[in-house]
Amino acid sequence: MRFEISKVLDAIEGRVCTDPSLARAVLDLAEVIRYQDLDGGRPASLLRLGMVIDALSRQLEEDSVPVYAVVHRALLSDADLTSNERMVVRRWADDGLVEVLDNPGDRMLEVADLLGLPVLTRVRFDGLRGRFPWLVEQPGRVLASVPGAGGPVFVAHVGGGPKPVAGDRSPVGEKLLARQWRCPEPGCALFGGGGGGGAFADLARVERAPAGQPPPSLRNGAPTCPRHGTRLSDAGPRPRSEVLAVRIGGLIRRRFVLTEEQPVMVGRAPEGSGGIMLGQWLNDEARRWISRNHIRLELRVGEVIVTDVSTNGSGIRPNGSMTESERIALAPKQSRVLAGADMVELYPGVQVGRADELPTGAPFTPTSVMAEAPTMAMRLPRP
Numbered sequence: 001m002r003f004e005i006s007k008v009l010d011a012i013e014g015r016v017c018t019d020p021s022l023a024r025a026v027l028d029l030a031e032v033i034r035y036q037d038l039d040g041g042r043p044a045s046l047l048r049l050g051m052v053i054d055a056l057s058r059q060l061e062e063d064s065v066p067v068y069a070v071v072h073r074a075l076l077s078d079a080d081l082t083s084n085e086r087m088v089v090r091r092w093a094d095d096g097l098v099e100v101l102d103n104p105g106d107r108m109l110e111v112a113d114l115l116g117l118p119v120l121t122r123v124r125f126d127g128l129r130g131r132f133p134w135l136v137e138q139p140g141r142v143l144a145s146v147p148g149a150g151g152p153v154f155v156a157h158v159g160g161g162p163k164p165v166a167g168d169r170s171p172v173g174e175k176l177l178a179r180q181w182r183c184p185e186p187g188c189a190l191f192g193g194g195g196g197g198g199a200f201a202d203l204a205r206v207e208r209a210p211a212g213q214p215p216p217s218l219r220n221g222a223p224t225c226p227r228h229g230t231r232l233s234d235a236g237p238r239p240r241s242e243v244l245a246v247r248i249g250g251l252i253r254r255r256f257v258l259t260e261e262q263p264v265m266v267g268r269a270p271e272g273s274g275g276i277m278l279g280q281w282l283n284d285e286a287r288r289w290i291s292r293n294h295i296r297l298e299l300r301v302g303e304v305i306v307t308d309v310s311t312n313g314s315g316i317r318p319n320g321s322m323t324e325s326e327r328i329a330l331a332p333k334q335s336r337v338l339a340g341a342d343m344v345e346l347y348p349g350v351q352v353g354r355a356d357e358l359p360t361g362a363p364f365t366p367t368s369v370m371a372e373a374p375t376m377a378m379r380l381p382r383p
């Protein structure tokens with residue numbers, strides 16, 4: 001029996017991030033890996049994170065939904081994990097994809113408060129209602145992952161429903177996220193100048209863009225690095241960014257951040273790093289039509305500019321209109337400003353636009369992050 005565990009862990013890696021614009025829920029990794037009742041397997045398993053992420057995808061009816069994971073440092077040496085799993089978590093930590101902390105305390109709730117994210121946890125935080133009123137006031141803001149027929153399902157602590165509900169960023173969160181922050185600790189993966197540090201620094205593949213910095217922790221009112229406990233210095237305004245999304249067949253497949261620092265290529269299989277690859281979601285006809293690099297997106301003085309770099313051209317759907325007579329052709333080499341709810345259409349049913357303006361409206365057919373997981377490892381409890 002050969003389990004393709006490492007492929008599953010690679011897929012899960014694409015779904016953990018500390019980017020405030022992309023994360024959709026916060027969780028405590030040390031808690032999730034011990035949900036033994038989800039699969040009846042080992043005492044601790046990193047695959048349970050994948051199961052919870054899949055459940056979140058199902059609930060939000062969106063593919064590639066990332067979570068913000070906070071975890072106690074002890075997990076890096078947890079003997080209940082395999083050495084491979086420990087190495088993977090260490091790599092995520094070095095790349096700043098997860099927050100590994102000496103004392104997580106209520107950091108998970110702080111992140112949820114600053115970013116307005118739902119929290120996935122079974123823990124009840126009754127003592128913290130004063131500081132975080134949404135714990136009791138907002139139904140669906142805190143949800144427990146419990147075993148269900150086809151994998152974990154969510155039960156909200158308040159209201160009991162299954163739907164995670166996001167709130168608004170707190171005013172303090174808005175303020176903190178308007179600036180860039182710098183940690184004095186050399187090689188800090190969260191607030192460093194770029195690249196990771198630590199024992200696996202040579203493996204670090206993530207260059208942290210300033211626009212994707214996590215929210216600082218507030219200690220005695222001062223912005224602090226949650227990892228090092230050091231006071232952060234203000235490194236100027238955070239670069240502008242815009243969250244865009246790819247919708248294919250009516251379903252949002254992935255969100256991405258566009259900044260003024262770097263254009264983003266979208267196509268069947270763009271070369272280089274940072275491109276948005278659509279190939280995996282396309283049928284044969286769409287695959288033939290869409291070029292490897294099909295459109296280039298740029299953010300310039302706050303405007304999203306789309307340039308067709310394809311062989312076959314694209315179209316603009318003004319204000320998201322699906323009326324054919326309103327579709328504007330975008331010929332190869334042509335550029336256009338993408339206004340509010342405008343979508344650029346690379347091929348019928350393959351669209352890119354602002355994430356907030358693109359409703360997901362198709363029957364949900366998610367791509368599981370666990371697709372490579374051996375069914376044997378997933379001994380789901382019988383109903």
Ligand SMILES: [Zn+2]
Nearest residue numbers: 183188225228
């Ligand atoms: Zn730091």
